[in-house]
Amino acid sequence: MLGATLLVDGVGGILVEVEAYAPDDPASHSFNGRTARNAAMFGPPGTLYVYRSYGIHWCANVVCCPEGVGAAVLLRAAEPTHGLDAMRTRRGVDDVLRLCAGPGRLSQALGITGEHDGAPLDRPSFDLHASPSGVDFVASPRVGVTRAADLPWRYSVRSSPFVSRPRPRA
DNA sequence: CAGTGGATGCTCT
DNA sequence: GAGCATCCACTGT
Numbered sequence A: 001m002l003g004a005t006l007l008v009d010g011v012g013g014i015l016v017e018v019e020a021y022a023p024d025d026p027a028s029h030s031f032n033g034r035t036a037r038n039a040a041m042f043g044p045p046g047t048l049y050v051y052r053s054y055g056i057h058w059c060a061n062v063v064c065c066p067e068g069v070g071a072a073v074l075l076r077a078a079e080p081t082h083g084l085d086a087m088r089t090r091r092g093v094d095d096v097l098r099l100c101a102g103p104g105r106l107s108q109a110l111g112i113t114g115e116h117d118g119a120p121l122d123r124p125s126f127d128l129h130a131s132p133s134g135v136d137f138v139a140s141p142r143v144g145v146t147r148a149a150d151l152p153w154r155y156s157v158r159s160s161p162f163v164s165r166p167r168p169r170a
Numbered sequence B: 001c002a003g004t005g006g007a008t009g010c011t012c013t
Numbered sequence C: 001g002a003g004c005a006t007c008c009a010c011t012g013t
Helices: A084-091 A103-110
Strands: A005-008 A011-021 A048-053 A057-062 A072-082 A126-129 A137-140 A154-157
Touching: A005 A072, A005 A103, A011 A103, A048 A103, A057 A103, A072 A084, A072 A103, A084 A103
Parallel strands: none
Antiparallel strands: A005 A011, A005 A126, A011 A072, A011 A154, A048 A057, A057 A072, A137 A154
């Protein structure tokens, strides 16, 4: 996922920070099995899983495992490349470094909401372009999780200024 | 810069 | 009724 370009209605950028959530992972929404909320996590690869965070924000994940497994990758940050004006309007922020730096911010900038939960990414209005090979990345602990906090499953493009805070080491 | 607290809704106990 | 895979504004150095 790192280095891939994700666009929603032509607006988006290059993914520079993601987090993995596995089915046997106490921090994963799928840990206690399938429910109404997490059903999209059990869909086929390429399915979008969107949930509401802290009552306010939307957070977007991409299913990257076979159907029925219940695993997904949280999209945490992107480097804005397409539709900067639309993103600035949606975010109410001018600084390009803060448009997509964080899962709630990224979803807001790309216009992703609960209506997109369960949507397939290989169809309009989405565009997902594969990353170039050989992306240089760093692994670090996941942000904001209390269970399985030791797993270094937050992956960031090394030295990218577009990642969220707290900034990963090296 | 670091630390604190409020907003706010839904899921699961 | 607790607990969030968060963000922003505000405080004090």
